[in-house]
Amino acid sequence: HEIRTPLGHLRLLVDHAADAGLSEKLTRQLEEEVLEIDELVAQLLGGSKLDTLGPERRRVDAIDAARSALARAGEAATKLIADETVFVDADPTLLARALANLLRNAREHGGGLLSLRVEPDAGSVRFVLRDAGPGLRPEDLARLTKPFARDAADSAGSLGLGLTLVARIALAHGGELRVGEDGQLMLYLPATFST
Secondary structure (H helix, E strand, C coil), rough: CHHHHHHHHHHHHHHHHHHHHHCHHCCCCCCHHHHHHHCCCCCCCCHHHHHHEEEEEEEEEHHHHHHHHHHHHCHHHEEEECCCCEEEEHHHHHHHHHHHHHHHHHHCCCCCCEEEEEHHHEEEEEEEEEEEECCHHHHHHHHCCCCCCCCCCCCCCCCHHHHHHHHHHHCCCCCCEEEEECCEEEEEEEEEECC
C-alpha cells in the first residue's frame, strides 16, 4: 500500500504536466505507464492478500460482480449474459480482481471481449469469457498460469501475473480456472444458493 501514495502523486504530476504544455503524446505515455504500475501493484496486493489472509468468504451476487467488473473495465453492460440470479461463496475483493484480470486478458490478448456469461453449473457458478481471439488450449492455460509466463506473441507488455492470480484466487475458493471446448476461459467458483 505504500506505493499507492507515490502513484497518486505521479497522477497529479502528469495532470499538471499536461496543463503546463507537455505534449499530448508524452502525457498519454506517462499516464499509460502510471496505469501499468498501478495494475502491477493491484496484482501484487491481490497475491499478498491470498498469502497472508486468504479469502474472506461472503455470499456475493455473481451477476452484480460481473456487471461491476464490466463497468470498471469500460466494457458495455450489454456484453453480460445471465438468465438467473446466482450467488457465489467468495471474497468480493478477490472476485473483483479475478474478473478484472480476465477482462484485461480478453482485451489485451484475445482481440477484445465479446461476452461475459454468468451461469450456475452443478454447485458452482461459471463465469465464461468469450473474446475475439483464437482461444486457448488447456496446455496453453497450464503454461500461462505460471508466474511471469507470457505469450510469445505478447505485444501488450504484460508481466504474466494476471492469469496466475486468477488461478490462485479460484483455487483458494475451492474453484478452478478452465479452458472450454472452444478455447474460452471459464472461472468456476462454489455457489451458495440461487433465488
